[in-house]
Structure formats: C-alpha cells, structure tokens
C-alpha cells in the first residue's frame with residue numbers, strides 16, 4: 089500500500105485501531121519514518137551517501153528510516169547516545185524542506201549541518217573546520233520573509249561554545265565567524281568578483297544552506313549549528329582530493345557527534 093492509501097485505510101478503519109495511537113503511522117511528505125524512529129539530535133549532510141557512510145562507519149545499530157527520493161536517513165548510536173543522520177540535498181530550498189519536516193513532524197530538537205564550503209579569505213585554508221556563528225545570504229528564501237528588513241540568521245550560542253570546547257579537546261583547529269549561504273554555486277557575476285563585497289565584511293567562506301537552517305531554527309524554536317570543512321578556495325582555486333575530502337569530513341563529523349547529549 090502506498091502511504092496515502094495506507095493513511096486513508098487507517099482513517100477509514102480507525103475503529104479497528106483504537107488501541108494504537110494513529111500518529112504512529114503519520115509520516116511527512118519527504119520522510120517515510122514513523123513517529124519515534126528519528127532521534128532528537130540529527131546530523132544533516134547534503135549528500136545522502138554521506139549519511140550512509142556515517143551510519144556504516146561511525147554509528148552502531150544504525151537502521152535506515154528513509155529512502156524517499158533516495159534521500160537516505162538513519163538512526164543509530166554514538167557513544168551510547170541516540171542520533172540520526174539525514175541527507176538534505178543542496179541549496180536552501182531542499183535543505184529547508186528536510187529541516188522543517190524534522191522539526192514540525194518529528195519533533196527534532198537539535199539540527200547540526202555538516203558540509204563543505206569554499207574559502208573566501210586568505211587566512212582561511214583548505215581543510216580548515218569553520219564553525220558558522222552566523223550565515224549571511226543572497227537567497228530570497230530568507231529575504232522574502234522580512235520585506236526589505238534584514239534578519240540575522242544565527243547559530244545556537246550553546247552549540248557554538250560546546251563545539252569550540254570539544255574541538256580544542258580533540259586538538260582540531262577551528263575558525264569561528266560569519267559565512268555566506270548562496271543560492272549559486274556557479275556565480276557568473278556581471279560586476280567582477282562576486283565575493284569581493286562579502287570578503288570586505290570578513291565573511292569566512294561560502295556554502296549553500298546554513299542561513300535557511302538558522303532562520304528555521306529561530307522561527308521553530310530549536311537549536312542549530314553548521315560545521316563546514318573547506319574543500320576548495322575561491323581566491324587560490326585550490327581544492328582537496330576526493331580521499332582527503334572524506335577524511336576531513338569524517339573528523340568534522342566526529343566533532344558534530346560530540347555535541348549529542
């Protein structure tokens with residue numbers, strides 16, 4: 089039975105199921121997990137195969153709860169703590185669909201984006217871990233809500249502090265500051281370097297999701313943080329190899345998992 093048919097069947101036959109709370113069967117539009125199958129604490133990689141990699145290599149007892157659109161999601165344990173990891177796809181619109189459904193439909197309390205970014209400043213080096221204290225954006229997904237005014241999408245201060253402290257314990261150098269969440273990966277600017285303005289204001293790096301996540305976290309009352317590894321540099325044109333990308337990503341994921349309570 090597909091999900092809509094299954095739901096209608098349950099409603100039509102609800103007298104048969106009086107002993108079972110109906111909400112156990114209600115799923116969201118893009119996530120097919122049943123209630124209770126997703127942990128309160130969820131890591132959000134953009135790439136669903138990264139979610140699988142994390143489940144296979146860093147979690148124990150991991151169970152896959154989502155394969156809708158191939159956007160894999162798993163729940164398992166890290167150091168005895170129950171955690172989930174959910175792919176989100178790329179860009180604010182896709183990321184915000186998953187974040188909204190996790191918060192509204194699955195009552196998730198903490199969302200940690202783990203991703204890659206492009207370095208913007210000279211002092212930001214390939215492989216650095218960036219903790220995004222705030223995320224500026226060129227995306228209308230944030231701007232359209234505020235009708236010409238400017239909202240500042242900001243991370244959870246508690247999670248920033250904890251991430252900085254845990255990174256120090258793990259001997260992992262981090263950079264903490266503002267980043268840019270852009271709608272564009274390929275930026276064909278008509279006026280020279282598209283990122284120069286952002287550099288002048290000290291923006292460390294560019295990625296494509298965090299401002300949407302931080303705005304939703306503020307609106308819907310949960311805690312969020314983005315951790316990013318620098319995979320390419322927009323001043324020098326350098327980028328890390330695929331294997332190094334994976335290794336750096338795994339180290340940063342361990343930092344993200346250390347934030348689970």
Ligand code: HPA
Nearest residue numbers: 204205206273294295296
């Ligand atoms: N631009 C946007 N997002 C990114 C980049 C980039 O150069 N690198 C990794 N994520």
